[in-house]
Amino acid sequence: MACSSLSGEHLLLFSRPSPPLYHQRPTFLFPRINRIQISPSRKPRFLCNPLCQTLHSPFSLRALLSRETPEVKDDEDDTEFIEIGYVSNVHGLDGEVRVKPSTDFPEMRFEKPGKRWLRSLVSGRKVIREVELTSGRAHAGPKSWILSFAGVDTVEMAKEIVGSSILVREDDRPPLEDGDFYTPDLIGMKVYLKEWKQKKRTRQRLLAAKKKLADIGQQHILEGLSSGDKDQKLLLTNQITNMNLQLFQHALHNISKPKVCNCYLEEFVNANSAKLLHKTLKIPKSSLHCYGSKNQQNGCSELRKAGFDFIVQGKVATVLALDDGKVQEGRLQQNSIEENVSNSANCVQLHEFLLNIKEQTKVEENFPVALIMASPANEVQTFRDFLVDHDYYGLDKEKVWILEEDNLPVVSNSAEEKALKILLKTPWEVLHAPVGSGSIFNLLSTHTVVDNLSEIGIEYVQVCSLSKRSAIGYPLLLGHIHACKADVGIKIFGDEDDEFFYDMVFSLSFLRRLATQMDELQFFALEGQRSHVQKIDNDWVVVHPLQPNSYILRSSIYSCLRLCPPDKVCMLHIEG
Known part of the structure; x- marks a missing residue:
């Protein structure tokens, strides 16, 4: 049967399965035409989730099949109920009916006996009456259910309720998990794709x-x-999709096993000592934090002035690693209390690092250096809030970025396995660790930071660890690298050997070239002893090793020296 809406905008098709043939002539197949009611129903709405939806047509055809007058309720009462299916046909000869479900919980709604309600139309008005469900079972063929109601035990009585909607009270809906919603609750809300x-x-x-x-x-x-x-x-899923598999694969193919992180610097200096001799500036430790151009110590005033001019002209950016290597090494074993202590210590050190910027540089307005901070994943928001609370310490907030540091999975070092296997903390958590200072280059290229810095006129980029020895935008090193026409400037201390400290300056042009040579960076493996889970005979088992069983894949910032000609490197040596 087809019926077009009165507005002529839609062609609505209504179909119901034809009644089966019986061994005796049925009382009727369709009601007489003068007993068919055409009435508008409520506007279309979904009754279950989008994967299982029933859309009511703007007009419904309902035959008055009831032989008695049930209780009639107003339309307002209808809002107390939700539809869970409709009676599509009779089934067999004992009063059973076939039901098309419109619920995501058919077992609970149709197998459990108890009160239900039937809704039909009488004289153009909705009729809701209470019935008792006695039994229900899933149909083996089409997606439907076979139900029995108390008092409906013949074919004729079953036919009278064909076309009726089956209802339950709205407050009888089962609770949903977080993030799941009933579709009627979403009616009236805005939809975003x-x-x-x-x-x-x-x-x-x-x-x-x-x-x-x-x-x-x-x-x-x-x-x-x-x-x-x-x-x-x-x-x-989030860990897998966010994993830098290209960097991970590159690290696996390029790992070596040096004893300390700064071995690349030692190798470079030893191999090029003669060339570096004329490009190494030595100063006493006492003049380390002299910013102003008026300082005349050691004949370095012109270099300081040149570097200071680069800073005040906004041509310098600083990349600050907010977590030193010592914290990184211990994070795999830290509990939540220790992590909070670590976060607090980093904030205190950052506070000391940034607090005296205006005092040291004598800059009255916003400090013109662009600042990029590489933060551990779980501390990004902490540092962002910290800067907001302190009004960015005089920095231009439009030139401040906080990026999440790169992490790579921890891998096994088992000699029994042909390949290094990723270790799992739980079946759903990958055991991972920070890549180290060498990941700064990947971070800058991945987030197009180098392009952004070029657009705002940056010429030199300082990269340093969060340390008392570091100074943001250190003028003397900037002036020295400019005077030597170098691409890389390195600050080193002669009194101590701290493998986690680094303070370097790069020309932006060198960083651009480096971004195209990321596969040339060298990685090394740090051996360690770490617990993990492993699936054995279909069971997850926690493994507590008695000896070193894993590698952390690390990269040092000094590995970039392999890609820079020695005559393009200069050094600032701090004595005493």
């Missing part, structure tokens, strides 16, 4: 990551996606 697009992108990235992990022999970390609850699977 951003989340849907984000989920689509996540699925695409997950598929690409799965293929990549399989190609490099690391598919074992995907096993957690087939078990666990929704939050656990989402946690693993």
